[in-house]
Amino acid sequence: MKMNLHSSDFLLRPDRPPPPPNQTSDLLCRDASGDPVVSLCTGTDDLIQGYLFKRSRRKTKTWKRGWYTLKNNQLIYRKSHKEPPLVLFEDLRLCAAKCFEQTERRFCFQLLSVHKSCVLQADSQQGMKLWLEALQGNIDLELQHTQEPALSHTSKVPPGDTPLAGALGVPGNQSCCDCGEPDPRWASINLGITVCIECSGIHRSLGVHLSKVRSLTLDSWEPEQLKLLSLLGNDAINRIYEATCSEQGTNKPHPHSPRAEKEMWIRDKYVEKRFVEKRHSEDVERGTEEAGHALYKGALLGDVVAMAAALSQGAEVNRRQPEEENRTPLMAAAIGGSLPACDYLLNNGANVNHRDQAGRGALHTAVTRGHTGQVCLLLKRGANQYAADERGQDPLAIAVETAHADIVTLLRMARMNEEMRDSEGVFGALGDDETFQDIFRDFSNMASNQPDRLNRRHFRRGEEREEEERE
Numbered sequence: 001m002k003m004n005l006h007s008s009d010f011l012l013r014p015d016r017p018p019p020p021p022n023q024t025s026d027l028l029c030r031d032a033s034g035d036p037v038v039s040l041c042t043g044t045d046d047l048i049q050g051y052l053f054k055r056s057r058r059k060t061k062t063w064k065r066g067w068y069t070l071k072n073n074q075l076i077y078r079k080s081h082k083e084p085p086l087v088l089f090e091d092l093r094l095c096a097a098k099c100f101e102q103t104e105r106r107f108c109f110q111l112l113s114v115h116k117s118c119v120l121q122a123d124s125q126q127g128m129k130l131w132l133e134a135l136q137g138n139i140d141l142e143l144q145h146t147q148e149p150a151l152s153h154t155s156k157v158p159p160g161d162t163p164l165a166g167a168l169g170v171p172g173n174q175s176c177c178d179c180g181e182p183d184p185r186w187a188s189i190n191l192g193i194t195v196c197i198e199c200s201g202i203h204r205s206l207g208v209h210l211s212k213v214r215s216l217t218l219d220s221w222e223p224e225q226l227k228l229l230s231l232l233g234n235d236a237i238n239r240i241y242e243a244t245c246s247e248q249g250t251n252k253p254h255p256h257s258p259r260a261e262k263e264m265w266i267r268d269k270y271v272e273k274r275f276v277e278k279r280h281s282e283d284v285e286r287g288t289e290e291a292g293h294a295l296y297k298g299a300l301l302g303d304v305v306a307m308a309a310a311l312s313q314g315a316e317v318n319r320r321q322p323e324e325e326n327r328t329p330l331m332a333a334a335i336g337g338s339l340p341a342c343d344y345l346l347n348n349g350a351n352v353n354h355r356d357q358a359g360r361g362a363l364h365t366a367v368t369r370g371h372t373g374q375v376c377l378l379l380k381r382g383a384n385q386y387a388a389d390e391r392g393q394d395p396l397a398i399a400v401e402t403a404h405a406d407i408v409t410l411l412r413m414a415r416m417n418e419e420m421r422d423s424e425g426v427f428g429a430l431g432d433d434e435t436f437q438d439i440f441r442d443f444s445n446m447a448s449n450q451p452d453r454l455n456r457r458h459f460r461r462g463e464e465r466e467e468e469e470r471e
């Protein structure tokens, strides 16, 4: 967002902060000494620059004045004209900017990234407004740039059906799952929730085994991931993870709570699972075993909320069920045919290649039952398509036997792709070729949005035999 005020006098020079301007303008703010406090530039890469106070992040919370420039997606400052410019925020596309009122100073605003937050003070309401507009404008503008190619590439997705729109359309998802900040732009894909930028940073610090954070505006999303987010969501997850919260007399943080408070809350909630309703709190082992059964059953039925509850109660995601031919929950999901159930387990650490006592993995099972969308997902997540079961059959042989045309195509495509990748040295960079990616994307979209179209497109065995003879 460039503004139409030409003020080349105030451009940041490499050697020193700018001299006072000769001309004045309505949009220009000045401090008591007549220095420009904020200036908007056109015709250069600088978007806005001027003096601001920055609150120190140390306990003392002192405020220091510096000359700030918003340029090339970065916020740069220098403490004095003798010192070289320093980069305060490397990539504003990954930041959020908002007013900040938790201080006795006026005209303050906060800039937040996943890694840090910073409070800055302008010298007037108008100055603050200009900075916020420039920062937010810059963030949005850059987002549009990054999203355009992605959107044109997935032109089959109807307009308005962006990850952000999809995620925020779910009840409870319009405010951060952990602190209630409105308009969250981040999501934890394994928990199935939306969070604000500050909480997303805290989630990230827990490690990917506990929370896998994605941006709803910057990252690309697979259709099945969005589907999962719409089946879980903040309301459902909070019913599970905050079940005994009021009983225990613990208060949830609010958007303006200090970061340390949010951090403690998020750890208590997801790492310690302090507010989850326990099964058999006096007998932990029995509780875990029951939760394991519940996870298996949820996977079979495709009930992801029940699965989320089971995981919160200590179910082990790769636990085998001896009474069910040693199957894991992922194999149960492949029997049931639910794509979100499969995705949910994979996001939460399910091993894609575990096999039951007959040597069948989730891929064999999904192929046998004709669950095309799942086959696609399992292949994407690294399922071994060459693994033979105890009858010596690999997934492709099963697909040919059961005559699932789409699945045969998918498996052959995946095989070809893999072979091309292996022979890259000979044929050049042919791995993951675009046709393959497009076909996979089409199948993924169809499986999530129009599953009926994938229902067992059989072909006659004869055709396949003829085809094989031709080969």
Ligand SMILES: [Zn+2]
Binding pocket: 176, 177, 178, 179, 180, 181, 195, 196, 197, 198, 199, 200
């Ligand atoms: Zn939050």
